[in-house]
Each structure stands twice: as C-alpha cells, then as structure tokens.
Amino acid sequence: MSSAGPASGCDAPPVGVDGILRERGQREVFCGLTGIIWLHRKIQDAFFLVVGSRTCAHLLQSAAGVMVFAEPRFGTAIIEEKDLAGLADANEELDRVVNRLLARRPDIKLLFLVGSCPSEVIKLDLSRAAQRLNGRFSPNVRVLNYSGSGIETTFTQGEDACLSALVPDLAFSDEKQLMIVGSLPDIVEDQLTRLLGDLGIGKIVSLPARLAGQMPGVGPNTKYLLAQPFLAETGTALDKRGAEHLPALFPFGAEGTTAWLHAAAQAFGVSEARFEQVIAGPRERARKGLALYREKLAGKRIFFMPDSQLEVPLARFLAGELGMELVEVGTPYLHKGHLIDELAALPPGTMISEGQDVDKQLDRVRAARPDLTVCGLGLANPLEKEGLSTKWAIELVFSPIHGYEQAGDLAELFARPLHRRDLLRV
Numbered sequence: 001m002s003s004a005g006p007a008s009g010c011d012a013p014p015v016g017v018d019g020i021l022r023e024r025g026q027r028e029v030f031c032g033l034t035g036i037i038w039l040h041r042k043i044q045d046a047f048f049l050v051v052g053s054r055t056c057a058h059l060l061q062s063a064a065g066v067m068v069f070a071e072p073r074f075g076t077a078i079i080e081e082k083d084l085a086g087l088a089d090a091n092e093e094l095d096r097v098v099n100r101l102l103a104r105r106p107d108i109k110l111l112f113l114v115g116s117c118p119s120e121v122i123k124l125d126l127s128r129a130a131q132r133l134n135g136r137f138s139p140n141v142r143v144l145n146y147s148g149s150g151i152e153t154t155f156t157q158g159e160d161a162c163l164s165a166l167v168p169d170l171a172f173s174d175e176k177q178l179m180i181v182g183s184l185p186d187i188v189e190d191q192l193t194r195l196l197g198d199l200g201i202g203k204i205v206s207l208p209a210r211l212a213g214q215m216p217g218v219g220p221n222t223k224y225l226l227a228q229p230f231l232a233e234t235g236t237a238l239d240k241r242g243a244e245h246l247p248a249l250f251p252f253g254a255e256g257t258t259a260w261l262h263a264a265a266q267a268f269g270v271s272e273a274r275f276e277q278v279i280a281g282p283r284e285r286a287r288k289g290l291a292l293y294r295e296k297l298a299g300k301r302i303f304f305m306p307d308s309q310l311e312v313p314l315a316r317f318l319a320g321e322l323g324m325e326l327v328e329v330g331t332p333y334l335h336k337g338h339l340i341d342e343l344a345a346l347p348p349g350t351m352i353s354e355g356q357d358v359d360k361q362l363d364r365v366r367a368a369r370p371d372l373t374v375c376g377l378g379l380a381n382p383l384e385k386e387g388l389s390t391k392w393a394i395e396l397v398f399s400p401i402h403g404y405e406q407a408g409d410l411a412e413l414f415a416r417p418l419h420r421r422d423l424l425r426v
C-alpha cells in the first residue's frame with residue numbers, strides 16, 4: 001500500500017475517525033443531467049425534458065456527442081430571461097412546450113421533467129407541473145419529475161434521482177421475485193438475468209425496464225440486488241415499498257460477480273452445489289480473461305479522483321483481482337450502507353476520500369505520481385501534459401463493465417492508457 005503522499009503537520013488533510021478524508025471545496029464533476037445520456041437509451045419510449053438554461057442544453061449536446069444527430073429522446077426547455085424576470089408564466093410556457101412535443105412524438109410513453117440549477121433557483125415546482133400534465137395526458141403518457149441539477153446531484157446521482165422517481169409509481173406486487181436495480185446495457189442485463197435464471201430463481205425483473213409499460217411491480221416479497229453503487233435514494237424508496245435489499249459486492253470482476261450472484265442464491269435458497277455448477281464455467285472464463293491483464297497491471301499504482309461513485313468497487317476489483325496498488329480512492333459520496341462489503345474487501349489502510357477540494361487533491365496526485373489517475377475529461381489532458389497517465393472516468397459509466405463476460409474488458413480499460421504510454425515511449 002502507498003500513502004497519499006507527503007502530507008504532514010498542519011498540511012495533513014482532515015481524516016475522520018473512520019479513517020476517511022472528507023473534503024469540501026472546488027469540484028470538477030458533472031451534474032446529474034448527464035445521466036440522461038444513458039437513461040434515454042435504456043428506457044426506449046421515455047423522453048427527458050430538461051427545464052433549464054442554454055448551459056444545460058450545451059452540456060447535454062457535448063456529453064451526447066454524435067448522438068444528438070439521431071433524433072434523441074431528450075431536449076431542453078430553455079428558461080428565457082423573461083421567465084427569470086417573472087414576466088412570463090413559466091408553467092404556461094412549459095405546458096406549451098410539452099403539448100408541442102407530445103403532439104410531434106406520439107411514440108413517447110413516459111416523460112421526465114428534469115429539474116436543473118436555473119429551474120431550482122427560480123423555484124419552478126416541477127412536481128406540481130408533472131401532476132398537472134398527468135391530468136391532461138394520462139393514460140397515454142405518464143409524466144414524472146426529478147432533479148438533475150448541479151446543486152443537488154453529481155453525475156450518476158442523476159440516475160439515482162430518476163429511478164427513485166419511478167419507484168412510487170410502480171404497481172404493487174406480492175409475487176416472490178428478484179429485482180436487478182440500476183440501468184445496465186441490455187446485453188449485460190441479459191447475461192446476468194440468464195445466470196440468475198439458471199440458478200433456479202423463478203421471476204427476475206429489472207428496474208428500469210426497457211419500456212415504460214413494462215416497469216416491474218414491487219412489494220414485500222421483492223428482494224433486490226443493486227447493480228450500481230450510486231443508488232442510495234432508489235434503495236430507500238424501494239425499502240419504503242417493503243422490498244428487501246440483498247447486500248453484496250457489486251458485480252465487477254470474477255469475484256465481485258460471484259459474490260453478487262451468491263447473495264441472490266442464498267436469499268432464494270439455491271444449494272451451493274447448484275450455484276457452483278452454474279457459475280464455474282463463466283467464472284473460469286472471467287479469471288482467464290483477467291490473467292492476461294494481471295501481468296500488465298500488478299504493482300501499478302492508481303489514484304481515483306471522485307466522479308461516479310464507482311470508484312470504491314472498481315478499486316476493490318483492481319487491487320484484489322489484478323494486484324494494483326491504491327494510492328487514493330476518491331468518491332463524490334460514500335454510501336457506507338451499500339458499500340459495506342466493498343469497504344471490507346479493500347486492502348487494510350486504503351486511503352479513501354469523499355468529496356473534493358480539487359487543488360489539494362491535485363497536489364496529492366503530483367506528490368504521489370501514480371502510474372494511472374482516473375479522472376474527468378477536464379483534468380485528463382493537463383495531467384497527461386505533466387507526464388501522468390490518465391483514464392477518463394466517464395468511459396467507465398458508458399462501457400459494458402459488469403459481469404463475468406465483461407471482466408477482461410474492464411481490466412483492459414485500465415491497461416490501455418499504460419500500454420499506449422509504453423508504445424509512445426519507444
């Protein structure tokens with residue numbers, strides 16, 4: 001294990017009694033609106049209408065890249081100056097935009113009104129607006145709202161806000177079922193569902209479903225596995241509906257995926273013999289896939305800047321399955337309840353930081369000079385220029401990385417920048 005660099009005396013960062021460094025200061029992170037980029041692809045008949053400013057529209061355009069040319073199912077209702085000045089009735093304007101949108105796009109079955117910094121600052125009540133619009137458009141279109149603003153949410157928390165808005169809307173179901181919670185690429189969701197089905201678990205549902213009309217029911221006989229570590233609010237909302245959380249490692253790598261499946265197997269009374277029989281083949285494939293990268297990554301020192309809340313589980317995977325050394329594991333928020341197994345599986349003494357004071361954190365990066373720094377696009381090129389290899393954190397959210405079949409690909413995402421550096425050096 002490495003320490004976070006030569007911080008001592010008065011310069012020592014304020015580490016809490018639990019050994020976690022908590023920092024508040026300038027941050028270099030996305031707001032929750034970015035969640036729309038992957039959520040709109042997952043729920044195929046939903047539309048995400050951001051009620052925000054031109055800044056929000058620009059953010060979505062640049063984050064979505066070429067997707068904006070494919071008639072995507074998201075857009076921004078721009079709050080104009082006259083709305084801000086209180087000269088126009090923002091609610092009337094919003095209704096007008098929604099009317100026009102739904103008339104033009106009859107394929108939309110679920111409409112999310114997504115709050116932003118400007119809509120929050122002018123205190124536009126989007127939950128009332130959603131209720132009002134529901135009165136007009138139900139049952140053809142369901143209208144919900146959540147906040148993706150930078151004041152309230154960081155990056156993947158946008159998905160948490162979206163899914164937790166869906167939960168109260170789910171039908172009641174008394175059926176015994178397993179729910180996979182978190183938006184996964186379809187192919188990954190299919191693989192995990194197939195494995196759980198092979199274990200003999202009868203009914204397996206996903207939140208979110210791929211279509212608005214197929215959202216699962218929920219009730220006291222629902223047990224759920226979180227597929228993503230950033231779903232604090234969604235978990236609370238599901239608990240309120242009587243569902244039971246199955247604590248587990250997150251399904252990254254061979255070991256994480258095994259532990260995740262095992263939690264479900266135990267909760268549904270699957271025998272150990274059957275469990276072994278079902279997972280032995282895929283686990284072996286994953287281990288083989290990882291062995292290739294272990295040679296390249298073992299002993300390399302990695303520093304995570306906070307971005308997506310995936311940092312702790314990924315650090316556990318990289319240290320435990322690939323032998324990497326963790327210099328610092330930064331996360332925007334640390335949900336200790338959901339990460340209890342992950343924290344226990346980290347090497348003892350791992351430096352974890354929650355929140356950010358970016359300049360201080362960059363000082364620690366420079367002092368430690370890790371082999372690889374995981375960070376956002378805003379920091380990546382400047383650090384590369386200083387001779388530090390970086391990995392863009394956003395790719396980890398957009399790429400299929402969960403489950404056995406993707407374990408090797410996940411390792412490859414970390415090996416690639418180091419490989420490129422070696423090639424360029426020759």
Ligand code: SF4
Pocket residue numbers: 031032033052053055056057059115116117118148149150151
């Ligand atoms: S929601 Fe806030 S942080 Fe996000 S793009 Fe809009 S103004 Fe910026």
